[in-house]
Amino acid sequence: MPVHKNRETSFDKMSVSDLELRGKKVLLRCDFNVPLDRAAGTITDAGRIAAALPTIRYLLSNGAAVIACSHLGRPSPGEKPDGNRNREFSLEVVGKSLSELLGLPVKMSRDVAGEDSRRLAKALRPGEIMLLENLRFEPGEEANDPEFARALASLADFFVEDAFGCVHRAHASIEGISRFLLSAAGLLLEKELKYIGGALTEPKPPLVAILGGSKVSDKIGVIDNLLEKANALIIGGGMAYTFIKARGGKIGASLCEDDKLDAARDMLVKAQRLGVKLWLPVDSLAAARPDGGLEPVVVNSYDIPDGMMGLDIGPRAANEFVSVIKDAGTVVWNGPMGVFELPEYSNGTRMIAGAITDPYIVSIVGGGDSAAAIRQFGLERRVTHVSTGGGATLEFLEGRKLPGVACLPDRPRRDIQGAVSL
Ligand code: AMP
Numbered sequence: 001m002p003v004h005k006n007r008e009t010s011f012d013k014m015s016v017s018d019l020e021l022r023g024k025k026v027l028l029r030c031d032f033n034v035p036l037d038r039a040a041g042t043i044t045d046a047g048r049i050a051a052a053l054p055t056i057r058y059l060l061s062n063g064a065a066v067i068a069c070s071h072l073g074r075p076s077p078g079e080k081p082d083g084n085r086n087r088e089f090s091l092e093v094v095g096k097s098l099s100e101l102l103g104l105p106v107k108m109s110r111d112v113a114g115e116d117s118r119r120l121a122k123a124l125r126p127g128e129i130m131l132l133e134n135l136r137f138e139p140g141e142e143a144n145d146p147e148f149a150r151a152l153a154s155l156a157d158f159f160v161e162d163a164f165g166c167v168h169r170a171h172a173s174i175e176g177i178s179r180f181l182l183s184a185a186g187l188l189l190e191k192e193l194k195y196i197g198g199a200l201t202e203p204k205p206p207l208v209a210i211l212g213g214s215k216v217s218d219k220i221g222v223i224d225n226l227l228e229k230a231n232a233l234i235i236g237g238g239m240a241y242t243f244i245k246a247r248g249g250k251i252g253a254s255l256c257e258d259d260k261l262d263a264a265r266d267m268l269v270k271a272q273r274l275g276v277k278l279w280l281p282v283d284s285l286a287a288a289r290p291d292g293g294l295e296p297v298v299v300n301s302y303d304i305p306d307g308m309m310g311l312d313i314g315p316r317a318a319n320e321f322v323s324v325i326k327d328a329g330t331v332v333w334n335g336p337m338g339v340f341e342l343p344e345y346s347n348g349t350r351m352i353a354g355a356i357t358d359p360y361i362v363s364i365v366g367g368g369d370s371a372a373a374i375r376q377f378g379l380e381r382r383v384t385h386v387s388t389g390g391g392a393t394l395e396f397l398e399g400r401k402l403p404g405v406a407c408l409p410d411r412p413r414r415d416i417q418g419a420v421s422l
Helices: 047-061 092-102 115-123 146-153 187-201 220-227 240-246 258-274 315-326 347-356 369-376 391-397
Strands: 025-029 065-069 106-108 129-131 158-161 182-185 207-211 232-235 277-279 283-287 297-300 309-313 330-334 362-365
Touching (some): 047 065, 047 092, 047 187, 092 106, 182 187, 187 330, 187 391, 207 220, 207 315, 220 232, 220 258, 232 315, 277 315, 309 315, 309 347, 347 369
Parallel strands (some): 106 129, 158 182
Antiparallel strands (some): 283 297, 283 309
16 A cells, blocks of 8 residues: 555654654644443443554653643533532543553543643653543633643643544644644554545546435545546445435435535536446335334335335345455445444445455445444454544545645655765
């Protein structure tokens, strides 16, 4: 897989492997925004913490001290966790989990870039790690306040960006910080850019994009961009019915965004103009409501009876989609083919998931629901890459500038002797 060249800059970004780390303090932006069982005060899925471990281990084993930071949920800014408000958003629970996964103590700061953080950071030795409190306790974080970014920067010598799931946000710990510290991409961020970027810019041909899920409005920009890159585009899930209606089909009570019918028509015309085959499900599994326990029926997707809604792609559509995937060199998949959470409507999504695990295919699964689906089917290890991002993955697929990537400096050039020039 080729190293990703950033679209808007067309050169490589500075990597953590370019930094001379020995004896340095590194502020590491992670995405520790993990799902919580609020009543029990526990983490229900520590996957995002585990995803940060390679960079943390790299930094520690190369003689750096790590000051990790992240946001968690949506606390009220300006409220400290020591009162009753915001307690549930404290990163303490993350610190405990990180410590268990790393097998090292993690020193927990009681504030974000205040007195306690400064004291702990000052005393931090190479090979040690500390964790700041929830970045969103500070109003300056989401406001991208330069004063707050400067305070964060004062804790460390370098900044390493590894929160791929957050790079679409221009917040202080993601974008503003890079104005105050020499900044570089961490290993997770590099991996995401390499796989998703590589699939879009230099895919093993042919490139087949598969989009699903409920909302067309979330994905029009993605379709628009992928039509220029892919050889075929498969659209399933609830969003397919807006396209089927735009083609003149009768979709019963299926999901439809009427205000997106024109945009859907534009995409159908664009696909035709570019010679990209756009596949929609010829048949669907339908029922009166999106609930379990009803007997689904197979219907023609262009003639769905009144009062019935398409809840999964039908058997003919699933077979058609699978045969398109079989001919692909690279597949990018974002969004389920139906209400996969219910066993009655999971077959289409399961068949797509199975087809993309063909070892010949470079398979990239966008985050969110398709990542959940691939895990639900136990196929995570059989695809090339499952992205950790949701919104960030979509914006990347849309070809939009990602502030947390664009702000990183270029990779230094190396001369023939290997000397680095910045
Ligand atoms: P999104 O957040 O847009 O990616 O959509 C994901 C959600 O779409 C999942 O929770 C699915 O259950 C739902 N979904 C997929 N297909 C359909 C459909 N045909 N009708 C209703 N919901 C759907």
